[in-house]
Amino acid sequence: MVPIMPPRLRLRLHFGDVLMLGPGKADLLAQIGATGSISAAGRALGMSYKRAWSLVEEMNAGFRAPLVLSTRGGPGGGGAQLTETGEEVLRHFRALEALVLRDPGGDLAAIAALLAEPQLAGDDRSQPAPVDPGRPI
Amino acid sequence: MVPIMPPRLRLRLHFGDVLMLGPGKADLLAQIGATGSISAAGRALGMSYKRAWSLVEEMNAGFRAPLVLSTRGGPGGGGAQLTETGEEVLRHFRALEALVLRDPGGDLAAIAALLAEPQLAGDDRSQPAPVDPGRPI
Numbered sequence: 001m002v003p004i005m006p007p008r009l010r011l012r013l014h015f016g017d018v019l020m021l022g023p024g025k026a027d028l029l030a031q032i033g034a035t036g037s038i039s040a041a042g043r044a045l046g047m048s049y050k051r052a053w054s055l056v057e058e059m060n061a062g063f064r065a066p067l068v069l070s071t072r073g074g075p076g077g078g079g080a081q082l083t084e085t086g087e088e089v090l091r092h093f094r095a096l097e098a099l100v101l102r103d104p105g106g107d108l109a110a111i112a113a114l115l116a117e118p119q120l121a122g123d124d125r126s127q128p129a130p131v132d133p134g135r136p137i
Numbered sequence: 138m139v140p141i142m143p144p145r146l147r148l149r150l151h152f153g154d155v156l157m158l159g160p161g162k163a164d165l166l167a168q169i170g171a172t173g174s175i176s177a178a179g180r181a182l183g184m185s186y187k188r189a190w191s192l193v194e195e196m197n198a199g200f201r202a203p204l205v206l207s208t209r210g211g212p213g214g215g216g217a218q219l220t221e222t223g224e225e226v227l228r229h230f231r232a233l234e235a236l237v238l239r240d241p242g243g244d245l246a247a248i249a250a251l252l253a254e255p256q257l258a259g260d261d262r263s264q265p266a267p268v269d270p271g272r273p274i
Contacts, residue, residue: 010149010159011237013245015252022147064253085251092244096237099244100148105236107229108150114222115152116201 007108011097019062021093028055029090032068033082041080056080063089144245148234156199158230165192166227169205170219178217193217200226 012022024045031041042052060066067086072078082090103109149159161182168178179189197203204223209215219227240246 008151010147010151012147012149013248014145014147015249019252021248062253063251065251089248089251092247095242095244096240099242100233100237103233104241105232107232107236110229111150111158111226112152114200114202114226115156116199 006101007112009097009100011093011100013093013096015062019058021059021089025055025059026090026093028052029059029067029082029086032056032080033087033090036079036081038068038070038080059086059089143238144249146234146237148230148237150230150233152199156195158196158226162192162196163227163230165189166196166204166219166223169193169217170224170227173216173218175205175207175217196223196226 010023012020014020024047027045028041028047031044032038035041035044038052038056039049041047042049045052047055056068056070060068063085065085066083067089068080069083070078070080100108147160149157151157161184164182165178165184168181169175172178172181175189175193176186178184179186182189184192193205193207197205200222202222203220204226205217206220207215207217237245
């Protein structure tokens with residue numbers, strides 16, 4: 001049995017024609033929660049300030065209540081935080097990702113078991129074989 | 138309670154750095170199974186012949202056994218069919234998509250319930266209201 005790298009997952013949900021919720025927005029919400037700043041969150045994700053703001057605005061408009069509250073400028077230099085709705089949306093999105101990776105039906109494992117061996121990239125065999133000290137070189 | 142369009146889903150699995158399996162390849166497999174032809178399958182998906190072939194080759198190389206068997210030319214003009222492995226991979230991929238939409242944890246429903254009403258695009262309210270025949274026009 002060769003070690004199999006856990007697959008990485010990208011899940012993207014489209015609600016109607018307007019709102020898409022995928023890994024980019026989820027990561028942005030998580031980073032805003034972690035950094036307290038939209039610009040810091042964007043930087044952490046290699047995203048321009050403008051792009052990060054535009055995604056936040058899109059999400060805030062797409063939900064019944066804003067996901068992110070922000071203050072621009074001010075004595076503290078401005079900041080941002082997730083609202084309760086923002087935390088809830090992020091939590092549910094992560095739960096859906098986790099559901100697929102938990103693989104209750106064994107479907108992910110079945111696909112992985114059918115992969116060609118060279119596709120098991122990232123396992124130890126892609127590294128040079130360790131030198132056996134007992135073997136003459 | 139307004140009707141909520143079921144969300145559409147895009148699921149993309151990355152195995153190591155090499156193989157990606159997403160909706161495009163899954164739909165291509167399904168169309169090859171349905172049409173018996175890589176070019177017809179590509180056409181049905183608005184995909185160039187070259188692109189369809191390249192995805193098939195990528196999948197055939199990425200799995201332990203080919204997913205698609207094809208004969209180029211010949212008296213019947215060539216054709217293609219899914220192998221048992223191809224059918225298996227497609228079935229497991231569809232099962233993962235269905236798992237998310239079945240939403241056992243209620244996470245998808247929870248996100249949908251937080252959407253702003255204008256985001257419920259595609260429901261009946263986006264259609265012109267049916268004319269009430271009993272009402273003078």
